Amino acid sequence: MLDLKTIRSDPDRVREAMSRRGLQNGEAAVGELLTLDEERRAAVRRGDDLRARRNEVSRVIGELKQKGEDASGLIEEMRTVGREIGELEDQVSEADRRTQTLLLNLPNCPLREVDPGGEESNRLIREWGEPVAHPFPARPHWELGEELGVLDLPRGAKVSGSGFTVLRGAGARLQRVLIDWMLDLHVQRHGYEELRVPYLVTEESLTGTGQLPKFAEDSYLTERDDLWLIPTAEVPLTNLHRDELLGADQLPLRYTAYSPCFRREAGAAGADTRGLLRVHQFDKVELVRYETPERSREALEELTAEAEEVLQELGLAYRVIRLAAGDLGFSSAMTYDLEVWAPGVEKWLEVSSCSNCLDYQARRVNVRYRPAPGERPEFVHTLNGSALALPRLMVALFETYQREDGSVEMPSVLQERLGFSELVPPSHS
């Protein structure tokens, strides 16, 4: 959520930011917010004055009654004042309601260095490793996985419909070991605290991170209890300190959690439907940081590097992309995407999205900190990033480390944990 005070004092900056995102109705929203704000403040001022008077007179009425004197004139007068206060209160809460609606539907302002334009304007920041060129025709992961007996797509669809997958045997184990290994990496090397969190959350939590109210169609809702399935562990992790006032010495907070992620992919019908590229349920290890405003820019670089480290350790070629304003997520002010090379499908696959949300989410979830004793509380900055999303990582592993005979070598960092060094088709074993 943007700060109403910023909109009031520098509306042009917000208008410019919205247009950089390519938002057509940003202009109108800002204008409406300014008008509402004006009206609201006038009503508040008037109401406060009347309340001050009512407090005063009510005290006098109390005194008169105590002395057994008549106060009916004052009571009659206050009846009118009370009615007027009620009307003004209605005006204020109506203005608040409309203001909230507008603010909740306005995305974050991109940072200065974020390029304008849509996906086509995304900027390549750096590359790591050489995309493998197999001396044989590289095959897609669904063929390899199916042959190896570790990926059972038809049965996933049978049990839950399209977009749901089943991993078996060594494939299931590989995924579990990857999760375990990534969590250890972030805890032991990067200083994160590991958390296990709920996968069902309230509407309020989903509103806090920005998925609601605008993107309700993208998430699963359990209607009996009005709880939502999380699309990412970012939701519980960022809502963890909702309505808290932290001490400066508590920051930064770094949390990592594994969770399954549930996404309806409402607008994506027909795209990337094969194999593991786009599914309704997938596993992910997430990183979330709470930082001071001074450090958040730098913290995004750190967090991105921490996600990259996973790919480096696995020896997978990837590139880092800085998203253009129009491609940014709703709550993000700046995002780096990590794309890993998958030679079988011949695509760069997004396996991580690392974002600095500044105080946008913090304002929604109301998480503040006191910069120094005696100073006024300020909103913290929140950051999040995948490290990493499992299915596409599995795709890259399978397709990168495949051999001509259909077997797949395991990355050396995992071999000891796995207890095996390669996946071999049943016919070859």
Place this chain on the structure above:
RNA sequence: GGAGGGGUGGCCGAGCGGCUAAGGCACCGGUCUUGAAAACCGAGGUCGGGUGAAUGCCCGCGUGGGUUCGAGUCCCACCCCCUCCGCCA
């Protein structure tokens, strides 16, 4: 799911519909002291938000409604916590 109890400042805890929400603890300030503790002093101060140029004023007693000239207090709904019972991996 059923029954009962509870939610008031940083913490504990009182609060017949009426002046400014008792009292205690803690912290801060002052006196005393070489220093500290203890003791004493103080109609004092302490949290968050809103609004205003400002001394200020307004709001906040779990949340949201309602009654009233006036609600921590009365009414309604909901949330959370504790105890017991039931169910359950």
